[in-house]
Amino acid sequence: MLVTEARHSDGMSVTTATIALATGAQIPQVGLGVWQSPQGAGTRDAVTAALELGYRHIDTARVYRNEPDVGAAVNQSSVPRSEIFVTTKLWNDDQGYDSAQKALDASLKRLALDYVDLYLIHWPVPHKRRESWRALEAAFANGKAKAIGVSNYLVPHLTELLGEAKVKPHVDQIELTPFLQRRETRALCQQHGIVVEAYSPLTRGARLEDPILGAVAKAAQRTPAQVLLRWGIQHGHVILPKSTRRERIAENAALFDFALDAAQMTKLDRLEEGLATGWDPDGAP
Numbered sequence: 001m002l003v004t005e006a007r008h009s010d011g012m013s014v015t016t017a018t019i020a021l022a023t024g025a026q027i028p029q030v031g032l033g034v035w036q037s038p039q040g041a042g043t044r045d046a047v048t049a050a051l052e053l054g055y056r057h058i059d060t061a062r063v064y065r066n067e068p069d070v071g072a073a074v075n076q077s078s079v080p081r082s083e084i085f086v087t088t089k090l091w092n093d094d095q096g097y098d099s100a101q102k103a104l105d106a107s108l109k110r111l112a113l114d115y116v117d118l119y120l121i122h123w124p125v126p127h128k129r130r131e132s133w134r135a136l137e138a139a140f141a142n143g144k145a146k147a148i149g150v151s152n153y154l155v156p157h158l159t160e161l162l163g164e165a166k167v168k169p170h171v172d173q174i175e176l177t178p179f180l181q182r183r184e185t186r187a188l189c190q191q192h193g194i195v196v197e198a199y200s201p202l203t204r205g206a207r208l209e210d211p212i213l214g215a216v217a218k219a220a221q222r223t224p225a226q227v228l229l230r231w232g233i234q235h236g237h238v239i240l241p242k243s244t245r246r247e248r249i250a251e252n253a254a255l256f257d258f259a260l261d262a263a264q265m266t267k268l269d270r271l272e273e274g275l276a277t278g279w280d281p282d283g284a285p
C-alpha cells in the first residue's frame with residue numbers, strides 16, 4: 001500500500017495523505033463521515049467547514065438522507081469537483097441488478113453530481129448482494145462510479161464475492177478501532193489489494209475515556225480522538241470520523257504532525273475486545 005502525504009497548495013494547515021486504489025485513483029486517507037449529520041444546514045455547514053479545513057473526502061449514503069446537502073456543499077465549494085472524493089452507498093431496500101442501477105442514478109440526482117468517486121454496497125444482503133455487485137460492475141464500466149466496493153463485508157462475504165467478481169472490490173468499509181480490529185478481514189483485503197476504510201473510528205464516543213488510550217494520548221500530547229485516528233492512519237486505513245462541529249472537524253484531521261511509536265501502537269493493539277458499536281456483520285449469512 002502506497003501512502004502519499006502532501007500539504008495542500010492553497011496553504012491550508014491540514015496535511016493530508018492519500019492511498020492508491022487498484023483503479024489507480026488516489027483516495028484521501030481522512031474523510032468526513034456524515035451519518036446522523038442533520039439534513040439541511042447541519043450537513044452543508046459541516047461539509048463546507050471540512051473542505052475549508054483541507055478535507056477532500058466525504059462519506060455519505062442514501063440512508064443518511066443528506067445526499068442533497070453533501071452535493072450542495074461540494075458543488076458550491078471553491079475546491080474543484082475533481083479534487084473531492086465523494087462516496088455514497090446502495091441501501092438494502094435497493095439491492096438487486098436493476099434496482100441498484102436505478103438507486104445509483106437517484107443518488108447522483110440527489111447529489112447533483114455526474115459521478116461518485118466510490119459506490120459501496122452498504123450491507124451484504126443475502127440473496128441480493130451478488131446481483132447488486134453486477135450492477136456496481138456496470139456502474140464502474142460506464143463511469144458513474146469511479147471505484148466500487150462493499151461495506152460490512154467480513155471474510156465469508158468477501159470470499160464469496162472474490163470467487164465470482166469480474167471486478168474485485170476496490171474498498172471494504174468496516175467498523176474498525178483498537179477495540180474491534182477485524183484482523184482476518186484486513187489480511188484478506190491486503191492480499192487482494194482492497195483498501196480498508198474504518199467507520200465509527202472514534203467508537204462513537206464509547207471508549208474515548210479508556211484509561212490506556214488516555215495514557216497514550218497524554219504522552220503524545222494529543223486528544224484521545226486524535227490517537228484513535230492516528231492508530232488507523234498508521235495501520236494504513238482510510239478513516240471516516242464524523243462531527244458537525246468545526247473545531248472537532250479540524251481536530252480530527254490534525255493527524256500528520258505526530259506519530260505513535262511502536263510501543264504506543266502495541267498498547268493500542270492490545271485493546272481488542274470485539275466492540276461493535278452499531279450493527280455487526282459477524283455471523284451475518
Ligand SMILES: NC(=O)c1ccc[n+]([C@@H]2O[C@H](COP(=O)([O-])OP(=O)(O)OC[C@H]3O[C@@H](n4cnc5c(N)ncnc54)[C@H](OP(=O)(O)O)[C@@H]3O)[C@@H](O)[C@H]2O)c1
Nearest residue numbers: 033034035151199200201202203204225241242243244248
Ligand atoms: N458503512 C456503515 O455501515 C457505516 C456505519 C457507521 C458509520 N459509517 C460512516 O462512518 C462515519 C463515522 O462513524 P460514526 O458517525 O458512527 O462515529 P464516529 O466518527 O466514531 O463518532 C462520531 C461521534 O463522535 C463525536 N466526535 C467527533 N469528533 C470528536 C472529537 N474530536 N472528540 C470527541 N467526540 C467527537 C461526534 O459528535 P459531534 O458531531 O457532536 O462532534 C459523534 O457523536 C459515519 O458518519 C459514516 O460516514 C458507516
